[in-house]
Amino acid sequence: MVSRRKLAVSIGIVAVAAVSLLAANWAGAQGKASSLPRNQLLITSGTAWGAESNFNPFGGGWATGMVGLVNETLLRYDPLTDKYIPWLATKAGFNGKNYVIQVRNGVKFSNGKKLTAGVVVSDLKFGAIKTAYWNTLYKTVKKLKVKGNTITVSFKGKPSYIQWQNLMWNLPIVWPGQFSGINATNFTTLGSAAGWAPIGTGPYVLDTSASDPATGVVWQKRSAKSWWAAAKKVASSPAPTYIQDLVNTSNTNALEGLLKNIEDLNNNYLPGIQTLVSKGQAQTYFPGKPYDLAANTAWLEVNTAKASSPALGDPKFRRALAEAVNSYKITGSGDYDGITTVANQTGLLKVWKKWIDQKQVNKLGFKVADVTAAKADLAAAGYKVGSNGFVNNKDGSKLSLTIEVPSGWSDWEAARSIIVSGERAAGIDVNVVTGSQGQVQTTDRNQGKYDLEVDNAYQISDNPWTYFNGIFHLPIITTGSGQTFANYGRYSNPTAWAMVKKLDQTPPTDVKGRKTLLSALEKVELTQVPIIPLWYNGIWSQTQSKYWKNWPSSTKKGMHFIPCMWGGYLQMTGIDTITHIKKA
Amino acid sequence: MRRYFARKLITYGFTFFAAVTIDWVIPHLMPGDPILNLMSKLQIKDQATFNAIYNTYAKGFRSNLPLWKQYYYFWVSLFHGNLGISVSTNFPTPVTTLIQRAAPYTLGLLIPAILLSWFAGNKVGAMAARRKVLDNSVLPVSYALTATPYQWLALVVAWLLAFIFPFFPIGRGYDIGAIPQYSFTFFFDLLKHWFLPFFSLFLVYFGGWAIGMRNMIIYELESDYSHYLEALGAPRRLVRKYAFRNAVLPQVTGLALQLGAVLAGALVTEIVFTYPGLGFLLYNAILNQDYFIIQGVFLLIIIGVLIANFVVDIAYVLIDPRARIGMQGGQA
Numbered sequence: 001m002v003s004r005r006k007l008a009v010s011i012g013i014v015a016v017a018a019v020s021l022l023a024a025n026w027a028g029a030q031g032k033a034s035s036l037p038r039n040q041l042l043i044t045s046g047t048a049w050g051a052e053s054n055f056n057p058f059g060g061g062w063a064t065g066m067v068g069l070v071n072e073t074l075l076r077y078d079p080l081t082d083k084y085i086p087w088l089a090t091k092a093g094f095n096g097k098n099y100v101i102q103v104r105n106g107v108k109f110s111n112g113k114k115l116t117a118g119v120v121v122s123d124l125k126f127g128a129i130k131t132a133y134w135n136t137l138y139k140t141v142k143k144l145k146v147k148g149n150t151i152t153v154s155f156k157g158k159p160s161y162i163q164w165q166n167l168m169w170n171l172p173i174v175w176p177g178q179f180s181g182i183n184a185t186n187f188t189t190l191g192s193a194a195g196w197a198p199i200g201t202g203p204y205v206l207d208t209s210a211s212d213p214a215t216g217v218v219w220q221k222r223s224a225k226s227w228w229a230a231a232k233k234v235a236s237s238p239a240p241t242y243i244q245d246l247v248n249t250s251n252t253n254a255l256e257g258l259l260k261n262i263e264d265l266n267n268n269y270l271p272g273i274q275t276l277v278s279k280g281q282a283q284t285y286f287p288g289k290p291y292d293l294a295a296n297t298a299w300l301e302v303n304t305a306k307a308s309s310p311a312l313g314d315p316k317f318r319r320a321l322a323e324a325v326n327s328y329k330i331t332g333s334g335d336y337d338g339i340t341t342v343a344n345q346t347g348l349l350k351v352w353k354k355w356i357d358q359k360q361v362n363k364l365g366f367k368v369a370d371v372t373a374a375k376a377d378l379a380a381a382g383y384k385v386g387s388n389g390f391v392n393n394k395d396g397s398k399l400s401l402t403i404e405v406p407s408g409w410s411d412w413e414a415a416r417s418i419i420v421s422g423e424r425a426a427g428i429d430v431n432v433v434t435g436s437q438g439q440v441q442t443t444d445r446n447q448g449k450y451d452l453e454v455d456n457a458y459q460i461s462d463n464p465w466t467y468f469n470g471i472f473h474l475p476i477i478t479t480g481s482g483q484t485f486a487n488y489g490r491y492s493n494p495t496a497w498a499m500v501k502k503l504d505q506t507p508p509t510d511v512k513g514r515k516t517l518l519s520a521l522e523k524v525e526l527t528q529v530p531i532i533p534l535w536y537n538g539i540w541s542q543t544q545s546k547y548w549k550n551w552p553s554s555t556k557k558g559m560h561f562i563p564c565m566w567g568g569y570l571q572m573t574g575i576d577t578i579t580h581i582k583k584a
Numbered sequence: 585m586r587r588y589f590a591r592k593l594i595t596y597g598f599t600f601f602a603a604v605t606i607d608w609v610i611p612h613l614m615p616g617d618p619i620l621n622l623m624s625k626l627q628i629k630d631q632a633t634f635n636a637i638y639n640t641y642a643k644g645f646r647s648n649l650p651l652w653k654q655y656y657y658f659w660v661s662l663f664h665g666n667l668g669i670s671v672s673t674n675f676p677t678p679v680t681t682l683i684q685r686a687a688p689y690t691l692g693l694l695i696p697a698i699l700l701s702w703f704a705g706n707k708v709g710a711m712a713a714r715r716k717v718l719d720n721s722v723l724p725v726s727y728a729l730t731a732t733p734y735q736w737l738a739l740v741v742a743w744l745l746a747f748i749f750p751f752f753p754i755g756r757g758y759d760i761g762a763i764p765q766y767s768f769t770f771f772f773d774l775l776k777h778w779f780l781p782f783f784s785l786f787l788v789y790f791g792g793w794a795i796g797m798r799n800m801i802i803y804e805l806e807s808d809y810s811h812y813l814e815a816l817g818a819p820r821r822l823v824r825k826y827a828f829r830n831a832v833l834p835q836v837t838g839l840a841l842q843l844g845a846v847l848a849g850a851l852v853t854e855i856v857f858t859y860p861g862l863g864f865l866l867y868n869a870i871l872n873q874d875y876f877i878i879q880g881v882f883l884l885i886i887i888g889v890l891i892a893n894f895v896v897d898i899a900y901v902l903i904d905p906r907a908r909i910g911m912q913g914g915q916a
Contacts, residue, residue, distance in 0.1 A: 034769040035762045043760060050673025050868070051682065060625025061675050130636040133626055163629065184640055189669075189676040210763045213677070214685050214860050215756060246760060249858040253755045262760050438616020438873050446620065459627070469629055477631070481638070484620055485628045567625070 036210055036218065039583060042240035042548055045216075045254055046267025046540065047565045048247045052217035055198040055206065057172035058132065059188030060567070063217040064245035068570020069578070070110075070200035070219070071172035074101060074120070076571040077462045079351040080293075080560050084169065084462075087229075087571075088115060088201060092168050094508060099153040099164055107228040109175045111199045117146045122176035124153075131187040134171065137163050158505040162465045165508070169462070169571055175199040203227040203238050203578075216246040229579075236579045240548070243578070245565060258282055261546040265577075267564050269411065269540045271335050282542045285563060286554045289338040292538030293562060297347045297467075298340075298412075298456040300325065300419065300532035301445065305476070305490035309401060309451050311393055316381035318529040321452075322366040323374035324426035330418050331535045335411040340535045342368060346522045347471075347533030352464045357519040364526040374426035383427075390429035400429045401451040404444060406437035412454050415534070419454075447482040448490055455488060456537055459568070465503050468521045471531055472496040491530035496521060539564050549584040552577050592897060596890050603886040608658050611875040612651070618671040618873045619647060645671060658879075667880040672872035679880040682865060687884075689757055690850045690861030693778060697785035698846065702839050705793025710828055712794065713801035722794060729791030738784040738856040745780055752780045755858040781857040789842075793835065800831035833904055840896040846888060 044064070052063040057071045067073070074089035086092070091102040107115035127138025140160060145152040153164075178199050182190050191198065197206050204219035211218045221241050224230040230237035248254060248268065255270050257263040259281060273291060276282040284291040302321065304313050311317040327342040345365030348356050367373040383391040386398065393399045403420060405412040416432060423430040430452065435444065444450040458470040473486035474497040483490060503517045524530075541563040543551040552561040552573075559580060561573040570578075619641045628634045642648035645668070646657050661668065667679035674682055705726075712722040729737070746754045758764065758773045804810060804827035813823045850863030858864065862881050869877035 034765070034767055034773075035759065038761055041761055048673075050670070050675070050872075051677045051685075053677055054675070059676075060623070060627075061673070131640045133628060133633055133637070135636065136630045136632050184636070185644065187640075188637075192676045194681075212764055215758075215760070244761065249755060249864075253858055256755070257760075436615065438614065438618075438621070442616035442620045446617075466629070473631075475631075481617060481620060484623070484638070485631075485634050568627075 036242050036244065039547060040241035042243045042265070042578070042581070043246065043257075043263050044243065044265045044267070044565045045246040045248060045257060045263050046265075047567070048216065048245060050247065051213040052211070052245065052247060053213035054189075054192040055196050056188060056191030057174060057198075058126070058182075061188075062191075062567070064565050064567075065204065065217065065219055065243065065570065066198065066200075067170075067172045067567065068202065068575050069204040069243065070198050070202045070206070071174055072200065072202045073169050073171060073173065073571045074103075075169040076573070076575070077169045078573050079460055079462070080562070080573065082351065082354070082462075084165075087169075088120075088173055089168075094159070094161060094165075097155060097159055097507075099155075099159070099168075101151040101153070101168075103149045103151065104228070105149060106232065107201050108226070109199050109201050110205050110222060110226070111175060113175060113177075115173065115201055117149050117151050119176060120151060120173060121146055123171065123173055126176075126179065126182060129182065129184050129187055131184045134167050137167060159507075160504045161507050162463045162504045166462060166466070170568065173201065201228065203230070203575075204243060207242065210242070210244070214247060216244050219243045219245075235576070238578045239582055240578070258542055258544060261544050264544050264546075264548050265551075265563060265565065266542045267540055267566060268542075269538075270542060271411065273540075273542055274338060276542070282544060283551055283553070284543075285539075285541060285552055290341045290536075290538065291339045292541055294341070294349050294351075294460070294536035295539040295566075296456045296459045296537050297343045297349060298415075298454060298534050298537050299343070299347055300534055301450075301453045301455045301489050302530070302532065303448055303450050303452070303489060304530060305448060305492070306451060309393075309399065310395075311383070311399055312401070312451060314381065314394075315528045316377060317383065318532065319366050320374040320377040320381070320383075320426060321423065321428065322529050322532040323368070323370045323377065324422040324428060325419050325532065325534060326369040326422045327534050328369050330415045334414040334418070336414075336535070339538060343533035343535050345533060346525050347531065348464050348467065348522070349460055349536065351460060352467075355464050355515065355518045357515075357522055360519060360523060361526060364523065366526075366529065366532075369422070371422060371426045374428075378427060385427055388429070389427070390424075391427045400431065402433040403430050403452040403454075404433050404435060404440045404450050405454045406440045407434050409437075415454060419452075419534075442481075445488050446484055448478070453488075454534070457486075457488070460539075460572070464518060464521075465500065468496075468500050468503070468518075468525075471525070472500050472521070489530050491528070493524060493528065493530070496524045499524075539566075539569070545584055547584050548581045550580055550582045552580070592894065596894060600886065600890060603890075604659075604662070604883065605655075607879050607882040607886060608655060611873070611878045612654075614873055616873050617647075618875060619645065621873065622671055622675055662883070667883070668876035670869075670874055670877055672874040672877075673868065674874070674877070679876045682877060683862065683880055683884065686860060686862045686865045689859060690854070690863060691846070693781055693853070693859065693861060694785065694846045694850055695843070697782050698789060698839070698842050701786045701789035702793050702835070702842075705790045706797045706832065706835055708790075709794035709797030709799075710801050710824075710831070712798045713805070714824065719798070723798060726791035726794040726798075729787050730795060732788070734784070734788050735852050735856055737788060738781075738853060741780060741784040741787070742856065745783075753777055754780055757860045777859070781853045781859050784856075785853055793838075796835060796838065797831060800834060801827055804828075804831045833900075836899060836903065837896050840892045840899065841889070843888075843892055 047064040054062050055066060056062060057066045072088050074087060074092050076085040076087045078085055088104055088107060089101050090104050103117045103120055121144045124144060126132055127134045137160060140155050142154045142156045204221055207218040207220040221238060224237035229235040251268050251270060254266050254268040258266045277284055285293055302312050302318055306312050331340045331342055332338060344356060345361050346356055378391050382394050386392040391399055403416055405416050420430050420432060445453050458467045470486045472493060476487060476490050476492060477483055499517050499521055503514060506513045506517060539562055543563060552559045552563045561576040562569055563577045564574050619638060623637060646654050669676050669678050670682060708722055712718040742754050745752050753776055757777055762770060762773050764770060810823050810827055850861050851867060854861045854863035855867050865877060866881040
């Protein structure tokens with residue numbers, strides 16, 4: 001029999017052991033204040049779903065803010081004005097076939113070392129490592145010539161103008177000394193070891209005592225004089241002394257965090273945000289529909305090479321598939337109810353409006369949400385209705401398709417129901433297949449085992465090339481892991497792929513040439529319908545003004561920035577959000 | 585005695601081997617490729633770069649090897665105390681680090697909940713067995729607590745004590761903005777976040793222990809030795825004391841087994857309260873197909889259950905004279 005005393009002692013020992021173990025993780029915090037002053041602390045969430053302990057900005061899983069708050073880029077890109085913003089480079093662009101970078105003077109890293117052209121060249125040269133994400137692009141570089149603060153990059157053959165320019169506003173500039181041990185194996189893992197303090201030129205440094213990988217990373221502001229942009233009056237010194245980015249626990253918690261003013265900026269998808277905005281409990285970039293800017297296009301991926309469903313390889317059938325989907329219902333009801341908008345038939349985002357040949361879209365684009373048109377197209381293409389009320393394959397065999405979305409993605413599941421009912425109304429038998437994200441995307445999508453699948457793989461960027469590279473990429477890999485990063489529809493069109501490559505090699509000065517190529521690629525999309533654009537997914541962003549005000553808004557002049565902490569978005573004016581907010 | 589323990593050790597060794605093998609096999613049967621999930625963050629635009637990075641990761645995680653080799657290296661790493669590194673949202677943090685961060689929350693939550701509920705449940709159950717009023721009140725409440733699906737009970741507790749009467753916070757181990765450190769302020773903060781998950785677990789466990797003890801006491805009081813003692817004129821208190829000692833034996837077994845499975849017991853609690861312990865870690869690992877975390881956490885569960893069983897074997901020898909005599913070759 002356990003005595004009360006023994007029991008109390010046991011519990012005591014466990015409690016002390018548990019606290020001691022916890023304290024082992026928090027050894028650096030002794031003697032500090034018990035909490036960060038809330039009126040100096042900006043709390044963000046919606047980006048990290050796991051430990052925020054990777055401080056290597058070259059991989060994909062770095063702590064939120066590594067690129068933008070700590071490590072900065074040579075240029076930034078503002079998708080709302082379609083302009084590049086000189087940042088660590090005062091000037092960077094193509095001069096003929098060479099790319100010339102003018103590295104900014106007077107910039108210092110947080111370790112006191114100067115940013116020089118040599119530093120930038122060292123960073124670019126990390127691209128020689130085969131696991132660097134710009135390795136293929138780096139291999140096209142012929143020479144990196146340094147003269148004073150100027151770097152001239154020459155290329156072997158025609159430069160990849162678009163990809164190189166894209167790299168210039170995405171490549172984080174690091175202190176090369178800290179990465180001297182980098183190699184192909186540790187390229188994305190170096191920087192995750194305990195005690196690693198990232199060194200950057202940005203306005204924030206890691207607060208090692210307040211950061212807790214499981215809860216979130218905490219960044220502490222460098223003094224206004226230390227951050228070059230504030231010192232040179234290129235940007236204001238950010239108002240928050242600390243920024244804490246919380247690791248996501250669940251969307252429900254995120255909603256509660258926002259409503260209770262625990263979080264100031266949240267970048268989760270929160271269904272029902274319209275209600276909160278209308279009640280004044282949260283703010284979004286647009287005060288009304290569509291509430292958020294668009295981040296990417298969600299489309300219906302069609303497995304054009306599925307042998308058991310030959311109709312999917314027929315562009316006329318795909319057009320009918322497209323017309324049967326009621327995208328207006330998807331965006332205007334259910335989960336979305338106005339927070340997304342129907343996509344252009346090319347699938348190109350609104351920020352790429354200048355590249356959309358709208359006349360051509362009007363002429364060749366499929367009719368959105370038109371079941372009658374879908375039925376007529378099916379009949380005209382020779383698809384006859386069978387005894388079950390659905391169309392058969394042209395050879396008379398039964399045609400029954402499946403559609404997949406990852407289980408638990410509630411907004412996509414709601415969209416799936418609308419897609420299925422539209423297709424069935426048009427006479428196309430589509431049935432739901434459920435599966436985890438791993439099953440749907442990695443196994444079925446990548447290995448071509450699906451018929452139809454909702455997807456949104458390609459994000460906003462400075463050129464629609466990234467979008468078309470995703471759709472038309474060749475060759476199609478049929479072995480191993482299959483199609484892993486592009487062309488999940490296995491759409492084989494060598495002409496379109498050649499145009500994508502040519503577009504990349506068309507200089508920025510040749511605007512007409514780029515427009516012609518893009519118009520031709522859009523024509524392929526409109527007539528061949530390799531993918532079916534459905535709606536624009538938002539840059540989900542909700543803010544609170546209890547502690548911080550002056551958030552970006554479509555209605556405020558000079559405040560047209562993206563309020564988002566997602567990877568890649570801080571250099572797309574996310575940092576401007578941070579430098580413009582003020583204490584409430 | 586030596587033969588007894590040798591036999592036990594062989595049994596445990598075999599069980600460990602089989603359980604760890606299953607622990608390795610199950611995540612590998614899950615559909616999908618975690619490396620591809622990991623690489624989706626990289627926004628790769630060409631095949632050559634994709635192949636280079638994928639192959640490096642595959643080599644690092646040894647997923648490029650035949651399954652039998654992966655299994656072999658799994659055991660080799662295990663004996664070196666290396667549970668691998670997270671292959672999903674926690675990449676590239678070592679699994680041992682993640683477990684070290686999460687384990688205190690789980691242990692600090694479940695061990696007090698189990699021990700206190702065991703102690704209180706046994707006491708109240710024993711008392712209920714001999715008082716009609718208590719029996720009529722405690723028994724139905726205990727049945728209700730035990731029969732209630734835990735997740736529902738937890739939600740009700742959370743709704744009542746965090747929303748209707750907002751005495752306690754839910755979610756996370758401590759307040760956002762707090763700096764983890766040794767201080768009363770921070771300790772109090774931890775306690776605030778600890779209370780609701782602890783309390784909901786305590787309630788459920790309490791019901792189970794109380795019912796068990798109440799039934800056992802009644803059974804023991806109706807047994808021949810109790811009647812014999814009463815017939816001899818032994819005081820009522822002495823009879824109850826003997827009845828309690830016998831009744832507590834199955835409860836000790838139950839306690840040890842529950843302590844052994846302590847890590848597994850945290851799963852639903854930590855999901856409902858988003859409490860950052862091993863259960864929450866495991867839940868996210870399953871969602872993200874993180875083989876190494878799943879294996880690491882299950883390994884702890886396996887070891888915990890085996891140790892607990894072993895402790896029960898020893899404890900029985902110590903507290904039950906019949907077992908002691910039986911082991912020494914005698915007859916009880």
